[in-house]
Amino acid sequence: xxxxxxxxxxxxxxxxxxxxxxxxxxxxxxxxxxxxxxxxxxxxxxxxxxxxxxxxxxxxxxxxxxxxxxxxxxxxxxxxxxxxxxxxxxxxxxxxxxxxxxxxxxxxxxxxxxxxxxxxxxxxxxxxxxxxxxxxxxxxxxxxxxxxxxxxxxxxxxxxxxxxxxxxxxxxxxxxxxxxxxxxxxxxxxxxxxxxxxxxxxxxxxxxxxxxxxxxxxxxxxxxxxxxxxxxxxxxxxxxxxxxxxxxxxxxxxxxxxxxxxxxxxxxxxxxxxxxxxxxxxxxxxxxxxxxxxxxxxxxxxxxxxxxxxxxxxxxxxxxxxxxxxxxxxxxxxxxxxxxxxxxxxxxxxxxxxxxxxxxxxxxxxxxxxxx
Amino acid sequence: xxxxxxxxxxxxxxxxxxxxxxxxxxxxxxxxxxxxxxxxxxxxxxxxxxxxxxxxxxxxxxxxxxxxxxxxxxxxxxxxxxxxxxxxxxxxxxxxxxxxxxxxxxxxxxxxxxxxxxxxxxxxxxxxxxxxxxxxxxxxxxxxxxxxxxxxxxxxxxxxxxxxxxxxxxxxxxxxxxxxxxxxxxxxxxxxxxxxxxxxxxxxxxxxxxxxxxxxxxxxxxxxxxxxxxxxxxxxxxxxxxxxxxxxxxxxxxxxxxxxxxxxxxxxxxxxxxxxxxxxxxxxxxxxxxxxxxxxxxxxxxxxxxx
Numbered sequence: 001x002x003x004x005x006x007x008x009x010x011x012x013x014x015x016x017x018x019x020x021x022x023x024x025x026x027x028x029x030x031x032x033x034x035x036x037x038x039x040x041x042x043x044x045x046x047x048x049x050x051x052x053x054x055x056x057x058x059x060x061x062x063x064x065x066x067x068x069x070x071x072x073x074x075x076x077x078x079x080x081x082x083x084x085x086x087x088x089x090x091x092x093x094x095x096x097x098x099x100x101x102x103x104x105x106x107x108x109x110x111x112x113x114x115x116x117x118x119x120x121x122x123x124x125x126x127x128x129x130x131x132x133x134x135x136x137x138x139x140x141x142x143x144x145x146x147x148x149x150x151x152x153x154x155x156x157x158x159x160x161x162x163x164x165x166x167x168x169x170x171x172x173x174x175x176x177x178x179x180x181x182x183x184x185x186x187x188x189x190x191x192x193x194x195x196x197x198x199x200x201x202x203x204x205x206x207x208x209x210x211x212x213x214x215x216x217x218x219x220x221x222x223x224x225x226x227x228x229x230x231x232x233x234x235x236x237x238x239x240x241x242x243x244x245x246x247x248x249x250x251x252x253x254x255x256x257x258x259x260x261x262x263x264x265x266x267x268x269x270x271x272x273x274x275x276x277x278x279x280x281x282x283x284x285x286x287x288x289x290x291x292x293x294x295x296x297x298x299x300x301x302x303x304x305x306x307x308x309x310x311x312x313x314x315x316x317x318x319x320x321x322x323x324x325x326x327x328x329x330x331x332x333x334x335x336x337x338x339x340x341x342x343x344x345x346x347x348x349x350x351x352x353x354x355x356x357x358x359x360x361x362x363x364x365x366x367x368x369x370x371x372x
Numbered sequence: 373x374x375x376x377x378x379x380x381x382x383x384x385x386x387x388x389x390x391x392x393x394x395x396x397x398x399x400x401x402x403x404x405x406x407x408x409x410x411x412x413x414x415x416x417x418x419x420x421x422x423x424x425x426x427x428x429x430x431x432x433x434x435x436x437x438x439x440x441x442x443x444x445x446x447x448x449x450x451x452x453x454x455x456x457x458x459x460x461x462x463x464x465x466x467x468x469x470x471x472x473x474x475x476x477x478x479x480x481x482x483x484x485x486x487x488x489x490x491x492x493x494x495x496x497x498x499x500x501x502x503x504x505x506x507x508x509x510x511x512x513x514x515x516x517x518x519x520x521x522x523x524x525x526x527x528x529x530x531x532x533x534x535x536x537x538x539x540x541x542x543x544x545x546x547x548x549x550x551x552x553x554x555x556x557x558x559x560x561x562x563x564x565x566x567x568x569x570x571x572x573x574x575x576x577x578x579x580x581x582x583x584x585x586x587x588x589x590x591x592x593x594x595x596x597x598x599x600x601x602x603x604x605x606x607x608x609x610x611x612x613x614x615x616x617x618x619x620x621x622x623x624x625x626x627x628x629x630x631x632x633x634x635x636x637x638x639x640x641x642x643x644x645x646x647x648x649x650x651x652x653x654x655x656x657x658x659x660x661x662x663x664x665x666x667x668x669x670x671x672x673x674x675x676x677x678x679x
Contacts, residue, residue: 046593048491075483075593166636199635202647207595208393209647211588212629215392216385216636234588237493241589256493368638 034283037121039063039273040071040095042085044102044230045205047074051231051250052204056101056125058251059269068277071095078104086113090120097280099273101125102204103173106140114138121286123276126175128358129289139286141272142175144293144352146182147323148265148301149226150330151316152247153186155262155304156224157194158312159245160187165196166217168227168235170204172371174360176228179265181364182330183226183247188366190315197222198369204230214238224262236261245307252302263316264302271297293352294323327351337362338369382633389629390622391517392587396421396579396596397621398524400603402531403575405614407453408607409535410568411548411561411674412460415471417576418600419478420452424580426482426489429591433494441494442520442581449577450570452478457566475600489591497586518586520578524618527575531614544568548672576600602654609657611670627653 039060047057053074064070071093076085082105089095090113098120100110106127114122114135122138129140156165165187169176180198187194197220199213206229214225214235226247227235233256239246240257248254248264276286292298301320304313322328331354334346343362344350350357363369400417407414424445432441456474460467499516535541543564547554551561579600584591606624610616631646645652 046487046490048487049592050491197636197638199632200643201632202644203594203597205592205594206597207588207590207592208583208597208599208628209632212389212393213632213636215388216629216632219385219388220636222636231592233590233592237590238588369635370641370643372641 034281035096036068037097037277037280038069038071038093038095039277040086040089040093040098041073042076042082042089042098042100042102042105043072043074044078044104045075047072049205049231050233050253050256051229053101053230055250055267056099056269059267059273060099062270063273063277066274066277076102078102078109080109082109083113086110090117096120097276097286098122099125103127103175111135111138121280123286123290128174128355131288136288139288139290141276141287141290142358143267143272143298144291145265145267145299146178146330147293147328147352148299149179149182149247149249150186151301151320152226152263152265153183153188154190154316154319155186155308155312156183156226156245156247157187157190158309158315159262159307160191160194160224162221162223163191163194164220164222165194166214166222166225167196167198167367167369168210168213168217168225168229169198169200170206170229171202172200174358177360177363177371178357179228179249180367180369181360181362184364184366185330190312194366196367196369198363198367200369201229207231207234210234211238214244215242218242218244226265248302254302254305258305260307261302261305262308263304266300266302268297268300291353294320295325295327331357336365338365338367340365382637382639385633385636386626386629389633390626391521392625393628394621394625395518395521395524395582395587396599397603397606397624398521398528398618399579399582400576400600401606401610401617401621402524402527402614403449403572403579404604404607405572405610405612405617406531406544406575407569407572408612408675409548409672410544410565411551411672412457412467412565412569413471413604413675414453414456414474414569414572415468415601415604416452416456416474416478417471417572417604418596418598419475419482420449420573420576421478421580421583421600421603422596423452423478423482424449424577425584425595426486426580426591427577428581429494429584430485430489432496432585433489433492436495438495438497438585441585442497442578445577445581446574447577449573449575449580451573452577453570453573454566456573457569460569461562461566483593486591486593490593493590494585496589497582499586518582520582520586528614528618535614545672548674551674579603602650605654605658612672613670623653624650 041060043053045053047053060070071089073085076082103126106124110122124140126142127140167180184196201209211234224245225239232249236246236253236256240260245260247262254261279286329349332349333344335344337343427448428441428445431444432438459470499518501516547561547564554561606620610620627649630649
């Protein structure tokens with residue numbers, strides 16, 4: 001374990017954790033002379049799924065275009081299989097920078113390999129990297145996509161006639177809960193009586209259950225839906241067929257629902273990946289804890305669909321402008337969860353970079369659903 | 373919104389879900405029923421289902437006709453069936469093992485050829501509104517039925533009747549119950565079994581096309597999530613009776629719809645348990661029905677697991 005301390009000091013890292021800002025990329029480190037990294041990407045599903053994996057693959061494509069050597073493997077399950085994939089990329093193809101992109105790759109798989117290969121840099125999407133606990137050649141990056149989900153909620157709140165919104169979610173992990181809560185807060189800012197009904201399907205890709213959940217919600221009077229599953233294609237298409245509205249997630253699904261697509265929360269990974277790769281090329285260690293939102297260009301919103309009213313556009317655009325300039329606080333007290341407990345005390349505001357938000361374990365008041 | 377369904381939404385959703393979700397189970401189990409009646413087990417139907425889904429979607433996308441897609445899926449399924457049938461006709465070949473190999477081959481080929489079809493949007497099959505505008509819209513949605521479901525529903529009693537009352541049916545059953553008896557009356561078991569396996573693949577292919585061309589209605593590598601395998605298990609507790617396959621498929625479809633239906637009305641505690649309902653149901657039904665005395669009732673005697 002001593003080997004990891006050879007890499008060097010990271011003063012910037014500390015500020016990076018505190019600020020959680022994209023600007024914390026890199027500090028002078030072990031790769032003094034600088035060499036273009038060989039970059040390995042691992043996806044949990046197919047890379048053209050209109051969703052999570054496609055968003056990452058678009059980032060990988062941007063790296064390729066910038067002249068980096070990129071290795072990709074799709075459909076790697078969150079098991080030892082990912083360790084084997086990473087080892088073969090490292091040993092056979094000489095990868096020096098690894099991006100295992102799925103949530104379940106982080107602990108224990110990526111951490112185990114990082115200990116075995118201290119000279120290789122590992123960066124994980126979404127993991128909660130902790131300086132005290134995790135090796136220096138590991139790290140995590142993520143975008144504050146809940147900002148876009150809040151905007152989704154604002155538009156949904158304007159569009160919904162019944163005040164009932166639906167959310168098809170895969171698993172109750174902090175990122176998903178944060179999206180559900182942000183979406184609900186956005187909707188409640190427009191219509192205080194709005195509720196979000198959540199259905200957890202239990203898996204990142206479970207098309208039949210996603211379609212079934214969408215139908216059940218619409219049967220219950222839900223008229224605007226969004227989701228957090230690997231591929232929103234099924235949800236968006238099913239809702240379009242039933243005449244309901246949808247807000248997209250991960251990537252732009254507007255072509256799938258020309259009538260009902262309102263707007264969407266999209267990743268913009270190209271920026272993040274280029275920052276990492278260029279840092280390594282310049283001989284710096286890529287950032288260990290990288291976060292950013294709309295302002296930093298980590299996430300973006302889809303163009304408004306035809307069903308979005310003028311009032312909704314105006315309000316969403318105004319909030320977006322606030323997010324882009326001085327920062328907009330989504331989670332502020334007093335805030336209760338849907339069991340009546342106070343989760344954020346009155347007068348307290350949790351800014352986007354607040355780490356407490358990354359271990360969110362509650363659904364706020366207005367969400368119909370339970371985690372367990 | 374007028375007429376909030378509230379808790380009534382649950383039985384409605386389970387019923388509607390049963391109709392929507394059960395069709396692939398129905399087709400695969402009918403297909404497996406034919407195959408097993410002739411004395412072969414084809415575990416590869418999961419692969420056939422997935423390949424059928426891919427082939428159906430691809431053909432529908434390329435030709436613009438979803439019905440051509442269904443046909444292509446059925447033909448592709450038959451080819452897999454013929455392959456299974458022929459390999460199993462070689463001496464000392466175990467049909468269960470071949471089935472597993474074909475399951476992997478089918479899914480693998482489907483993923484390989486299916487790559488370019490994950491993104492595009494293919495034309496899908498239409499649904500019929502059986503309520504004829506008499507029901508409020510939300511109930512009407514539950515009454516919107518795909519013609520494939522009706523075909524499956526009609527096929528079950530026809531098959532049951534055919535097994536009992538036609539010469540072909542008798543031949544299939546005889547081959548399945550005793551290859552020697554069939555030989556004694558001058559019927560070669562091999563071609564009958566190959567044909568029965570091909571017919572099984574034909575049905576399973578259609579089941580796959582339903583998945584990709586109607587519900588959920590897009591091609592995706594996680595599309596089947598084991599439905600083909602569950603349908604094979606379903607044949608066993610349907611007692612190799614095609615009509616019972618319909619009920620079994622219904623129960624499975626309804627159980628699959630239970631989780632989302634309950635969550636949509638706000639019953640959210642323990643949704644993992646509800647989502648596991650179809651699998652729990654398999655265990656319970658197996659445990660109840662497979663008591664030592666009656667477990668083999670109705671089972672074709674030549675079936676691999678009976679020998």
